[in-house]
Structure formats: C-alpha cells, structure tokens
Amino acid sequence: DIMMTQSPLSVAVTPGESASISCRSSKSLLHSNGITYLSWYLQRPEKSPQLLIYQISNLASGVSGRFSGSGSGTDFTLKISRVETEDVGIYYCVQFLEVPLTFGSGTKLEIK
Amino acid sequence: EVQLVESGGGLVKPGSSLKLSCVASGFTFSSYGMHWIRQAPKKGLEWIALIYYDSSNKYYADSVKGRFTISRDNSKNTLYLEMNSLRSEDTAMYYCAKYYGLLLPDYWGQGVMVTVSS
Numbered sequence: 001d002i003m004m005t006q007s008p009l010s011v012a013v014t015p016g017e018s019a020s021i022s023c024r025s026s027k028s029l030l031h032s033n034g035i036t037y038l039s040w041y042l043q044r045p046e047k048s049p050q051l052l053i054y055q056i057s058n059l060a061s062g063v064s065g066r067f068s069g070s071g072s073g074t075d076f077t078l079k080i081s082r083v084e085t086e087d088v089g090i091y092y093c094v095q096f097l098e099v100p101l102t103f104g105s106g107t108k109l110e111i112k
Numbered sequence: 113e114v115q116l117v118e119s120g121g122g123l124v125k126p127g128s129s130l131k132l133s134c135v136a137s138g139f140t141f142s143s144y145g146m147h148w149i150r151q152a153p154k155k156g157l158e159w160i161a162l163i164y165y166d167s168s169n170k171y172y173a174d175s176v177k178g179r180f181t182i183s184r185d186n187s188k189n190t191l192y193l194e195m196n197s198l199r200s201e202d203t204a205m206y207y208c209a210k211y212y213g214l215l216l217p218d219y220w221g222q223g224v225m226v227t228v229s230s
Contacts, residue, residue: 039216041157048207048220049157060218092157096215099171101147101159 002027002095006104013083014112021078021107023093028073037097040069040078043106044089052091053078085111114138116208116221123227128198134191134208134221142166142186145211148193149220150204158204161193162215176202198228 003026013019029037036056041049051060053069056076066081080087088111093104120132134146148161160173161182170182181194191208206224209217 035214037214037216048222049217050220051216051218054216054218094157094216096217099159099162099215100173101149101162101215101217103157103159106156 001100002102004093004095004102004104006093006107008107010108012110012112015084016082019080019083019109021091023076023104025074025095029095029097030073037095038076039094041092042089114219118208118221118224121224121226124198125230126199126228129196130226132193132206132224136189141189146191147209147217148182148206149209150206152204200228203228
C-alpha cells in the first residue's frame with residue numbers, strides 16, 4: 001500500500017496569515033499518462049470531507065482561490081493564503097493512483 | 113444538486129450484520145463509480161471499498177475483505193454495503209462517495225454512524 005505522510009499534525013494561524021501543509025507519498029504518484037494522482041480535502045468540524053484540490057494543483061468547483069497546491073512525484077504542498085475562520089478543520093491528502101486509496105493522517109488547522 | 117444520503121447505521125453487537133444504503137440524486141448514478149470510506153471516532157479516513165459504475169469490478173480494503181460486500185442497484189440509484197461479522201474496530205462513520213473516471217472521490221455524503229459494542 002502507498003503510505004501518505006502529512007506534516008505538521010496541527011497548525012495555528014492568525015487570520016490573514018498563510019499556512020502550508022506538506023504531504024509525502026511512499027511511491028511516486030505520477031502515472032505514465034502524465035496525471036499525478038494526488039488530491040486534498042478539507043473536513044470542517046462535524047462535516048464530511050470536501051474536495052479542495054485535485055491532481056496536485058487544480059481547484060475543485062467553488063473552492064476559494066486562496067487555496068493552492070504544488071509539488072510533484074512524492075512531495076506535495078497545500079498552501080492557504082490569507083487564512084479565514086472558515087478554513088478551520090482537518091486537511092487530508094489522498095492518493096488515488098492505486099487501490100487501496102490511502103489518506104494522510106490529517107493536519108488540523110486552528111485560528112490563533 | 114448532487115445528494116448522497118446514507119442510512120442503515122446503528123448500534124449492533126460484535127459478530128452481527130448490518131446493511132448500509134446510500135441513495136443518490138442530482139447526477140446520473142449509473143455513470144459513476146462509488147466508494148465507501150469510513151472514519152473511526154476522532155481518527156482519520158480509511159477507504160474500504162469501491163464499485164465500478166456497472167458493477168463489473170469491486171475492490172476492498174484488507175481490513176474488510178471477506179466480511180463486507182459492496183453492491184449497487186442502478187435502477188434505484190442506490191449503493192449498498194453489507195457488513196457481516198462486525199467487530200468493535202468497525203465502529204465508525206461510514207461515508208459513500210462518487211467518482212468519475214479516475215478513482216478520486218469528488219463528492220461525499222453526510223455519513224452514517226455504525227457502533228459495534230456489546
């Protein structure tokens with residue numbers, strides 16, 4: 001199984017500041033078709049996960065432009081610019097290159 | 113508007129069975145693959161099963177293989193998860209989620225809670 005390692009475990013951010021979350025996979029997520037099978041979700045408190053970014057850097061429909069993704073191969077980063085209170089929750093990366101799909105352990109974002 | 117509504121959860125004893133349902137609306141259910149993903153209390157996300165749009169292929173996590181069965185009825189826009197020989201470690205919120213083409217779950221239901229306890 002592909003292992004997904006996220007860091008940090010939690011991050012506290014002042015509104016208006018930026019936050020970055022790292023995700024590393026145990027195997028390259030780049031397929032021979034050129035697609036990298038890495039995405040990000042946000043799970044707000046008491047809610048189901050919501051897709052934020054797919055294939056490293058593409059914003060899902062309706063997602064704020066303050067979210068951006070980058071990386072390649074096995075190392076990926078989610079950046080949240082100008083953090084707002086509505087960004088509170090747990091962020092997960094996921095690989096969907098192969099079954100079983102595997103998720104990172106999550107990064108909890110809190111507001112200072 | 114896409115909607116996925118899970119039901120069928122509850123409190124059951126170890127060793128018992130339960131069948132979850134997920135009713136879909138707002139999209140062409142028969143064209144989409146579906147996942148079941150669970151989340152134990154205060155824990156992370158665990159993928160457990162997927163089924164192709166036409167039921168031609170099904171995949172399971174090792175943790176549920178041989179005990180859980182995923183199925184669907186495209187005429188009823190409904191996804192199922194039959195769970196047998198339930199264990200305490202199966203206690204979790206169970207989510208259904210859809211995908212198209214690539215396996216990425218792009219929309220999740222609100223979840224249904226399953227508690228396995230004596």
